[in-house]
Each structure stands twice: as C-alpha cells, then as structure tokens.
Amino acid sequence: MSAFVIPFAKQDLLHQVLTTGGTAICPLYLPTIQLDADIDVELSTGQAHVKVKFGAFSGSLTLPRGDRANHLHLRDFIEDVANGRTTTGRTKQAIALMEALDHISTALLEGQVAYIAPTTNAEYPFGAVVTNGRGELCAAAIGTDKEHLADLLRDKLRPHPEGNGEKA
Structure with a gap:
C-alpha cells in the first residue's frame, strides 16, 4: 500500500x-x-x-x-x-466522503446507486462508481471536490441524443 x-x-x-x-x-x-x-x-x-x-x-x-x-x-x-x-484524519475524511456522496446523489437517475471512496491521488481525492439496479456499471469518475465529481458524473449519466448528430 x-x-x-x-x-x-x-x-x-x-x-x-x-x-x-x-x-x-x-x-x-x-x-x-x-x-x-x-x-x-x-x-x-x-x-x-x-x-x-x-x-x-x-x-x-x-x-x-x-x-x-x-x-x-x-x-x-x-x-x-x-x-x-489518526482519529481526526479519519473523521474528517469520513465526513467529506458523506458530504460528497450526498452531493453526487443529485446527479443520479432513477434506479442508480452511487458508491464513493477516497483515492490516493491528492489532486483528485474523491472517486465514485455508479451502477444500475442490476449492478451494471453506468459511470465512474474521480474529482477534485464534491461539486467537480457530481458534474463529471452528471455529464456521463445524462441521456445522449440518438444518432450521430445528422438532421433528418
């Protein structure tokens, strides 16, 4: 480790x-x-x-x-x-992770579940994975803070229009 x-x-x-x-x-x-x-x-x-x-x-x-x-x-x-x-470090880290999980839940679609964990990267301390009801991976990201992480996940989870952008 x-x-x-x-x-x-x-x-x-x-x-x-x-x-x-x-x-x-x-x-x-x-x-x-x-x-x-x-x-x-x-x-x-x-x-x-x-x-x-x-x-x-x-x-x-x-x-x-x-x-x-x-x-x-x-x-x-x-x-x-x-x-x-240390107790202080673990407590603050746990609080930061709970706040980040609460914040990224606003980016989830119906039936999706988010899992969050600390990373070993000081620049991107938060990591998250989002799955659907069957446990299939929907999105994954690492972020600099809870807002950044939520924005990244929101972009990855947003429904994309069908096709390649051509007009009918």
Missing part, C-alpha cells in the same frame, strides 16, 4: 521548527505526488504545541520540550494525518 512519507532529508526541518517555533512547510511524497504540510509551532516553557494542515485535513499535537526524538514523533504524526491514520 502506498502512503505519504516525509523524506529523511526533511527531518532536520522538523527538528529546526520544533526548536525555534514558528511556521514551516514540509513536503510529503507518494511515489508520484507531493503534498505540502503547513506546520505551525507555538513554544511554551515546557511544551511545543504543533498544528499541521494540508488541504481539508488537519491535526494538532503537544510535545514536551527537550525530547531529542520530537522531530521523529512529529514526522510520524504528520504521516499519520496525511494517510488518514
């Missing part, structure tokens, strides 16, 4: 932002995709409060100051959020 990872060379960036506080952008990679994590660190006397955000996904973490492995804990946390392995 492919998952977003932070390259070893970028772990020094995590160590630096945890030491000095402030913000940073850290790239995560799949074999063919880069996703940038926006990191915001607020330092207090004994803790580092970290907020991580990419697209619709976000998470927060509090780490004790002075732990030499904090950048590794932060790396693991960022990868977990990016890959939907």
